[in-house]
Amino acid sequence: MDIGTIEWLERFIQQTSIPVIFVSHDETFISNTANAIIHIELTNRKQTPKYTFTREPYESYLFHRENNLQKQEQIAKKQVSDYKKQVNKWHDVWNKAEHQNVSRSDPRLQKKIKSLKNQKKRMDKATEDFLEIPGVEEASEFHFDSTIHVHRHKKILELSLETLEIANKQLSQNIKLSITGEEKVAIIGENRIGKSTLLKIIMDQIKEHSSLKIGYMPQNYEDLLDPTLSPIRFLVTTGEKEAMTKAFTHLGSMKFTSDEMQQTIRHLSGGQKAKLLLVKMIMDGCEVLILDEPTRNFSPLTTPVLCQALAQYGGAIISVSHDRRYLKEVASTIYELTSEGLTKK
Template sequence: MLQIKNLSITHKKDLRPLLDHFTFSLNSGDKAVIISEEGNGKSTLLKLIYDSRLVDSYVEYTGDILTQGTLMGYLPQEFPPEYKEQTIYTYCTSIPAFSDRNPGELAAIAARLRLPKDIFYSDQLCGTLSGGEKVKLQIAGLQMCQPDIYLLDEPSNDIDIETLEWLEQFINTCGKPVLYVSHDETLIEHTANVIIHLEQIMRKTQPRHTIVRMPYREYISNREASFLRQEQQAQNERREYRKKMERFRQIEQKVESQQNNISRQDPFTAKLLKKKMKAVKAQEHRFEREKEDMTEMPDAEKAIFVKITPETRIPNGKIVLDCQKERLMIEGRLLASPIFLRITGPEKIGIVGRNGAGKTTLLKQIAEELLARPDLKAAYMPQDYEELLNLEQNPVDFLSSRGDKEERTTIRTYLGSMRYTVDEMSHAIRELSGGQKAKLLFLKMSLDGCNVLILDEPTRNFSPLSGPVIRQVLKEYPGAIISISHDRKYLEEVVDTTYELTEQGLVKRN
C-alpha cells in the first residue's frame, strides 16, 4: 500500500531537521494518526506523501516513498483558496470523479454528510460556506474518488458533533487504510490503532519518532509509565554512583595523605602505598566506565506553558452580556429567531450546533458589541486567524506594543514557554503552522490582560499533546468565556453551560 524508507526532512530556512530516517508501512486495516506538538512537521509529512511539490519550497528531503500505483485521497487542512470565489458546482467539476457519479450516488454521499441532496450543483459561492461545510464538501469529494488510501489533515476541524461521530464511523468502517492528523483526542481515542509520534528533543535540535500499534490512551499511559520508570532508575543509579564516588574520594584522599607523610626511611611502606594507589586509580577507571553505562535520563519534548494573569478576573455579579435579538440573519436569510443569552460574571459558555446554523455569525455580532464596551477588556479569536494576523510580521513584532528592549525580551520569554525556537520567533507568521498561529493569539490575549474571551473553535489547531494544557488554562481562567466548539473534551472539561443554536434560537443542553 504505502511504504516509507529512511525518510529525512530538513527545513530549508533554519536547517532544522523535522524527521530523521523515518521508516513506516501503512497496511490494510491501519488507522494511523500522526501526533506531535505544533510546528513539528505533521502536515508537512502528509503533504510530502501525497505530492512532494506541495513542500518543495520550504523543505529538503531524502529517502523513499513507495505507493506502487496506489490512488491516494488527500484532505488539506485549509480549503483551496482559489475556489473561495467560485461556486460549489465549479469546485465539484474540478474533481475528476464527479462526472462519473450518477445523481443517486451523489445524493447518497450528501445525505451521509447531512448536506442538501442537490448541494453539488449549487451556485452558492464556496467562500460563503461555514468552516464545517467546507470540510464536508472536501470529504464528499474524496468519497466520489474512492481512493485506496485516505490522507486526512485535521478532518475534524469545524465540523459539528453529529458529523464528528459520522467521521469516526467512516474512518473505522471505510475498509481502506487511513493516515491522518487530528487535534481531536476523542476522535483519536475512538479510531486510531497506530500512533506515529513526532518529537523535537534536545531543545528542538534533534527529531525523534515513535511508531506503535496500539490505542492512543494505552500509548500515552505506557509512555508516561515508561518515562517515570526510566527516570527513577536513572536517578537511583546516579544516587548510588555519587555515594560510591564519595567513599572512593575518601579512600583516595587517605592514600594520598599517607603517601605525602611517609618517611623516606620507610621504602617498604612507600612501595605498598604506591601499589595501593595504583589499585585506587584502576577502581576510578571502573567507575568511569560504570558512569558511561548508566541509564540515560529520559528526554521528552517539553510541554507548552501558558499563564494568564490574575488581573483578568471579573466580578461575579457583573453582567457581561445581555443579548436579546429578534432574529439572526445572514445575507437576507433567517438563521434563528429569537436569540436570548445572558452571561453574568466569570461564566464559561459553549455554543454548539449544526454546520451553517449561524454560530460564527452570532459570535461575531457578540464580539462587536463586547469589544466596544469600555467597562470590559474583551478579546476575539476568530476561526480564521488571518483576520487578526499580519502574515508578513514575525511573532515578536506582532506581540509588541511599545517596541522597547524590555518588552521584546519579555515577549521572547513567553514565546519560548510556548516552545517557539529562536529561529521561529523571527519567521514571518505566514510560515507558521495553524497551531503556532493559535498560540500567538492566546499569548496576545494573555499579555493584554483580557477579562472576556470570545473564542471560535479555540482548540481546533492544538495538538492532542497541547490540548490538555490549553483546556486546563481556560478552565482556571478567572474571566468570562463565550465560545463555539465541537471539541467534546473542551465542552466537558471547560464549559459551564452549553447552548445549541437551532432555528428556534439558543437551547440550553443538559
C-alpha cells in the same frame, strides 16, 4: 468537522475492517478510535526528534508512557547518584595511596595506583550505558492573571437577532442570547450554520455596549496577525523594556524558542499563531475572551493545559467549539445553533 460528522467518522473507523491511519489533535476522537499510536515529538527545546510506536489504545498508551518515563527517570537518577558515590570513595582511596609514607618507586604502591586507575576507567566506561533522563515534548503553560474577575451580576451581553445572514442568505433566526458574569458559553452546530458569523456579531455588540477588555481569536488567525511582524513586535509595539521582558517570558512559557520569537509570523505553525493570540489576551488583561475553535491546532499535550487554564479563568468566555473535552471541562453553558435559532443543551 462539526460534532455530528466527527461522531459519524468515529463509528466508521470503529466498524471498518480496513486499516486506517490518521492524524488528530482530538483526544476524545483518538480515545474512541485508535488501537495503535505513533507519537512524534520534538524534545530538548525542539532540537531532537523522537517517535514512539505502540499497539495499544490511547488511554493505555498515556498510562504506560507516564509510568515508563517515571521509571526511566528514577533509574537514570539512581545510576548518576551511585556513580558519584563510587567516585567519592575512589578519590578517598586514591588520596590515601598518594599520601602514603612510602617511596613512589615502591612496587606495592605502583601496583595499587595502577589498579585504581583501571578501576576509574571501568567506572567511567560504565557510564556509557547509563539511561538518560527521558526527554519529552514540554506542554505549554497558560497564565491568565488571577486578579481578573467579572462580577457574577455583571451583564456581558443581551443579544436579540431576528435573522442571521451572510451574503444575503439567511442562516438562522430568532436568536436570543444573554450572558452574565464569568459565564463560559460554548456554541455548537453544524458546519456552515453561521457560528463564526454569530461570534463576530457578539463581539461587535460587546464592544459597543461594554467597557470590558475583549480578546478575540478568529477562525482565520491572519485576520489579526500581520505576517511580516515577529511575535515580539506583534506583542510589543512601544519597545519598552519591561513589556519586552514580559513578552519574552510569556512566549517562553508557551515553548517558543528564541529563534521563533524573532522570526516572522508567516513562518509559525497554526498552533503557535493561536498561542500568540492567547499571549496577547493575557498581556492585555482581557476580561472577556471570544474564541473561535480555540483548541483546534493544539496537540493532545497542550489542550488539557489550556482547558484547565480557561476553566479557572475569572472572566467570561464566549466560544465556538467542536472539541468534546473543551465542552466538558470549560463550558458552563452550551448552546446549539440551528436554522431556528439558539437552543440551550
